[in-house]
Amino acid sequence: MNRIDRRFAALKQAERVALVPYVTAGxxxxxxxxxxxxxxxxxxxxxxxxGMPFSDVMADGPVIQNAHERALAQGTGLDQVLDMVRAFRQxxxxxxxxxxxxxxxxxxxxxxxxxxxxxxxxxxxxxIVDCPADEADQLQACLKDRGIHxxxxxxxxxxxxRLKHASRLAGGFVYYVSIKGVTGAASLDVDSLAPxxxxxxxxxxxxxxxxxxxxxxxxxxAVSATADAVVIGSAxxxxxxxxxxxDEAITVVADFxxxxxxxxxxxxxxxxxxxxxxx
Amino acid sequence: xxEQAFKLKQEQALPDAGGHFGIFGGRFVxxxxxxxxxxxxxxxxxxxxxxxxxxxxxxxLAHFVGRPSPLYLxxxxxxxxxxxxIVLKREDLNHTGAHKINNTVGQGLLARAMGxxxxxxxxxxxxxxxxSATIAARLGMECxxxxxxxDVRRQAINVYRMKLLGAEVVxxxxxxxxxxxxxxxxxxxxxxxxxxxxxxxxxxxxPHPYPAxxxxxxxxxxxxxxxxxxxxxxxxxxxxxxCVGGGSNAIGxxxxxxxxxxxDMVGVEAAGRGLSGEAHAASLCAGRVGVLHGSRxxxxxxxxGQIRHTHSISAGLDYPGVGPEHAWLKDQGRARYVGVSDTxxxxxxxxxxxxxxxxxxxxxxxxxxxxxxxxxxLPRDRVVLVNLSGRGDKDINTVADLEGMKx
Numbered sequence: 001m002n003r004i005d006r007r008f009a010a011l012k013q014a015e016r017v018a019l020v021p022y023v024t025a026g027x028x029x030x031x032x033x034x035x036x037x038x039x040x041x042x043x044x045x046x047x048x049x050x051g052m053p054f055s056d057v058m059a060d061g062p063v064i065q066n067a068h069e070r071a072l073a074q075g076t077g078l079d080q081v082l083d084m085v086r087a088f089r090q091x092x093x094x095x096x097x098x099x100x101x102x103x104x105x106x107x108x109x110x111x112x113x114x115x116x117x118x119x120x121x122x123x124x125x126x127x128i129v130d131c132p133a134d135e136a137d138q139l140q141a142c143l144k145d146r147g148i149h150x151x152x153x154x155x156x157x158x159x160x161x162r163l164k165h166a167s168r169l170a171g172g173f174v175y176y177v178s179i180k181g182v183t184g185a186a187s188l189d190v191d192s193l194a195p196x197x198x199x200x201x202x203x204x205x206x207x208x209x210x211x212x213x214x215x216x217x218x219x220x221x222a223v224s225a226t227a228d229a230v231v232i233g234s235a236x237x238x239x240x241x242x243x244x245x246x247d248e249a250i251t252v253v254a255d256f257x258x259x260x261x262x263x264x265x266x267x268x269x270x271x272x273x274x275x276x277x278x279x
Numbered sequence: 280x281x282e283q284a285f286k287l288k289q290e291q292a293l294p295d296a297g298g299h300f301g302i303f304g305g306r307f308v309x310x311x312x313x314x315x316x317x318x319x320x321x322x323x324x325x326x327x328x329x330x331x332x333x334x335x336x337x338x339x340l341a342h343f344v345g346r347p348s349p350l351y352l353x354x355x356x357x358x359x360x361x362x363x364x365i366v367l368k369r370e371d372l373n374h375t376g377a378h379k380i381n382n383t384v385g386q387g388l389l390a391r392a393m394g395x396x397x398x399x400x401x402x403x404x405x406x407x408x409x410x411s412a413t414i415a416a417r418l419g420m421e422c423x424x425x426x427x428x429x430d431v432r433r434q435a436i437n438v439y440r441m442k443l444l445g446a447e448v449v450x451x452x453x454x455x456x457x458x459x460x461x462x463x464x465x466x467x468x469x470x471x472x473x474x475x476x477x478x479x480x481x482x483x484x485x486p487h488p489y490p491a492x493x494x495x496x497x498x499x500x501x502x503x504x505x506x507x508x509x510x511x512x513x514x515x516x517x518x519x520x521x522c523v524g525g526g527s528n529a530i531g532x533x534x535x536x537x538x539x540x541x542x543d544m545v546g547v548e549a550a551g552r553g554l555s556g557e558a559h560a561a562s563l564c565a566g567r568v569g570v571l572h573g574s575r576x577x578x579x580x581x582x583x584g585q586i587r588h589t590h591s592i593s594a595g596l597d598y599p600g601v602g603p604e605h606a607w608l609k610d611q612g613r614a615r616y617v618g619v620s621d622t623x624x625x626x627x628x629x630x631x632x633x634x635x636x637x638x639x640x641x642x643x644x645x646x647x648x649x650x651x652x653x654x655x656x657l658p659r660d661r662v663v664l665v666n667l668s669g670r671g672d673k674d675i676n677t678v679a680d681l682e683g684m685k686x
Contacts, residue, residue, distance in 0.1 A: 055454060055585040056571065058463045059309035059470070065453055077583035103307055103570040105584030130307045130570065134297055157314035177311055181471035 003096040003124045004149055004172040007046060008207045017224040017264050019044055020209060021257060022233035024051035024067035025084055026076025032246040034087045039250040041095050044261030049231060052081050052101030059129045063234040067241060078105050082121040089122035098125035098151060111142040119146035125172045127151040133166040140169050153177050154200055163203040173229060174206050179213040188213035190222040197226050217263035224267045232260065298487020304603035306486040308573045315473045320488040322393050332392060339384045340499060344374050347503045350511060355634040363654040363661035368504050370528065370668045377640065377669030378500060378528040379410040383479055385496030387414035390477035397421040400479045401465040403430055403458035404594035405437025406669060407481030412446035422446040425464040427457035430594050437673055455588040458598050462572055482525025483602030486573030490602050497531025504664060505535050516664035518543040518653055522646040524596035526605045528668035533614060546605060547649045549591035550618030560589035562601040563609050563616040571600040592621035593641035619645040627651060628671065628678065640669035641677065
């Protein structure tokens with residue numbers, strides 16, 4: 001069983017909403033990534049999303065774009081990303097890892113070869129931002145053979161037909177993009193979430209993660225009321241960008257994620273009470 | 280005439296419904312952009328059948344752009360080269376000075392028909408930015424143009440021109456600070472403001488429907504050229520030559536000739552300082568298949584799949600990808616692609632200026648250079664048709680700089 005499925009099953013049992021931090025591999029320093037990932041898990045992360053640096057991150061905002069540029073300038077490519085996953089796995093065999101990136105580096109390596117290397121390194125899910133379900137068949141076949149889930153984005157504007165198409169290929173969870181725009185562009189309107197998430201759940205029988213535009217504990221807590229997982233990227237990457245050493249980065253991750261975790265847990269408690277005593 | 284031609288080509292079924300030309304093209308974009316692309320695709324298909332829309336497009340092309348552009352027999356250059364006759368398609372005589380306006384007039388009218396009040400565009404040399412700002416001024420729309428900071432520096436006059444037309448020019452500081460980064464930034468704007476914003480993409484690259492739509496709006500070049508050749512010369516040309524950055528002027532010329540298999544079609548890429556090094560922008564001659572800016576195509580990247588910085592003397596060809604239909608034409612063997620270096624392009628710039636009194640854009644000078652080479656190899660009764668896609672006024676500073684002139 002894929003670690004992502006195992007993890008979501010366990011979270012459901014525990015009535016806990018997943019916290020999923022995103023960091024760009026090799027940012028702010030090549031040597032900071034693995035300790036930062038461990039620190040994130042200690043601070044309450046349930047799954048980890050790792051950005052694979054790319055030169056042209058069309059769907060990301062300035063914060064993550066800058067992180068990719070810095071990581072590339074310091075020599076973090078696909079091989080280094082896979083090395084980091086391998087190193088992380090030596091001390092943490094269970095926390096699911098999702099690699100997030102763009103199509104061309106995978107295309108250059110060859111989808112089949114990449115899938116093999118990623119599975120061997122301990123990767124559980126792959127989200128290729130510029131590979132929507134329409135173009136995903138070939139990659140899907142390679143990943144399936146290796147037991148890696150392909151994660152898809154779903155937007156507020158995604159049509160019924162597209163949802164159906166994605167549901168045939170999607171594994172692990174669905175990543176619901178909560179705002180119109182690029183990563184980190186604006187703040188999320190929490191009130192609008194519930195009906196659209198309900199619509200997604202009708203079509204796709206997978207946990208729903210919400211991301212893009214979640215910046216602070218209160219928002220994460222509010223999202224926890226409807227989503228199965230909360231993804232935090234730009235707000236964390238922005239703070240990491242100011243770190244000059246790995247130790248600083250570790251402290252920043254812990255200080256940032258711990259209150260988010262706490263707020264989510266409190267909110268989840270309220271939600272479960274609501275379920276027990278419906279109005 | 281436009282209407283008829285569109286109908287004809289629609290029956291030929293490329294690209295497919297998902298925008299594929301064989302393995303090339305498609306829609307490699309974030310899910311957040313898909314609905315916008317679907318809306319655009321639907322509108323484009325609808326208005327291509329709409330008589331009123333097509334009539335207005337024809338009117339604008341005639342009275343605002345100044346079409347048809349003439350074919351010009353370059354007798355002096357032909358004599359100098361001593362081979363086949365060199366005939367120029369004079370897109371440099373269009374309003375705003377290049378073929379780019381054919382596309383922006385079309386997309387501008389489409390934007391208005393779709394009820395958008397704001398248009399955005401990316402630009403390299405500034406020609407597409409100027410053409411977009413021009414149509415926005417005419418249609419009374421807000422216009423934002425994204426331009427790499429490096430290009431803003433190189434093309435100061437075009438930046439000022441856009442501002443005079445009422446557009447806001449945003450200098451993009453990320454990446455290589457050139458065209459590809461401007462395109463990234465325009466996409467980001469579009470995905471954020473999709474409700475009221477129309478993205479006027481300037482070339483036949485990007486996700487479907489752009490490669491097909493921009494081709495259709497530029498195909499007026501090839502339709503005219505084909506009819507003019509038959510009327511004025513009583514025959515088709517033996518070869519078509521056009522420069523290729525993203526490839527919009529080339530596909531515009533080639534497309535109506537695709538079924539005329541005896542006509543040799545040659546796309547000329549920027550070989551910069553030479554194809555053996557990295558300082559060029561020749562994705563078809565020296566690149567490989569990958570995914571960039573929403574489509575699968577030939578591109579220039581390193582071994583880990585990062586998009587490379589490119590180089591060309593001409594900002595308009597300085598792009599690491601190319602339109603997917605060119606990739607397909609190359610693999611089909613229907614068109615061939617060659618490289619022309621900075622030096623050769625500069626020589627051709629001077630040759631045409633001095634022999635004919637026509638100053639070509641540095642982009643178009645690449646096509647002139649290869650057209651001269653090809654004509655020299657062919658007998659005198661043959662005709663080489665070169666697309667003179669733009670005029671060279673914008674490049675005077677670049678040329679002067681290269682030759683050590685200071686104003």
